[in-house]
Amino acid sequence: MxxxxxxxxxxxxxxxxxxxxxxxxxxxxxxxxxxxxxxxxxxxAGILRGVRGVIHWPSLGYEVAVSLRVTLDKTQPRAFDEFLAAAREVPEVLEIQTFLGQVDVRLKVIARDMAHYQELYRGALLTLPHIADIEALMHVAEVKGQETLPL
The missing domain is CATH 1.10.10 (Arc Repressor Mutant, subunit A)
Structure with a gap:
């Protein structure tokens, strides 16, 4: 290795x-x-995947960050695929993670302010398919945001 x-x-x-x-x-x-x-x-080997720019979103006017924990209606056979495809289309969704357990998906969402977030939440996020439950966690502070590995 x-x-x-x-x-x-x-x-x-x-x-x-x-x-x-x-x-x-x-x-x-x-x-x-x-x-x-x-x-x-x-x-x-796919170990080094490239160089990327890390943007400080608040500097561009995005002051609100929210983590949405989503539980999907798993009685629908294509619930995951259809939800993930639709979530990828929302530009303000920066991260999508899937889990095993009570929460199926976590979305990291940014917005300019609370009014913009409310517009996103009602117009784009709540309309994503197959949502059984959704919980919003408002980002208050980043305590540790390390992207380097201890090599």
């Missing part, structure tokens, strides 16, 4: 993915060609 060199590369890469390749190679203690070969292998 991963050896110590791969872990060093990933540890340095996740701290600053925009770092120049020569700097990354130096910090990881490998040559530039070794770095390129290792990164290509990590990408091909």
């Amino acid at each position: 991963l050896d110590d060199t791969d872990r060093r590369i990933l540890r340095q890469y996740q701290t600053d993915p925009e770092m120049a390749a020569s700097d990354l190679a130096g910090r990881a203690g490998v040559t530039g060609s070794t770095l390129a070969r290792r990164l290509a292998r990590l990408r091909a």
Whole structure:
């Protein structure tokens, strides 16, 4: 799987993915060609899935974040598939997670303000198919939002 060199590369890469390749190679203690070969292998294996921009949504005017816990009507054979397909179409739904247990799906939703959230809730979210129960949890503060792994 991963050896110590791969872990060093990933540890340095996740701290600053925009770092120049020569700097990354130096910090990881490998040559530039070794770095390129290792990164290509990590990408091909699906371990390193790319670089992405992390946007601070409040800076763009999205002040409200809500976690919706949804229980679906599981008497309908296609309830999950149809719900998930419809939820993907709502632009303000940032995350969709499925679970085993009482709650079937969790949606992370953002809105500009409470009026916008109410409009989304009534017009787009409550109309999603096969909802048996829905619970809204208002985001108050992010205590830990780490995306790096302890490698």
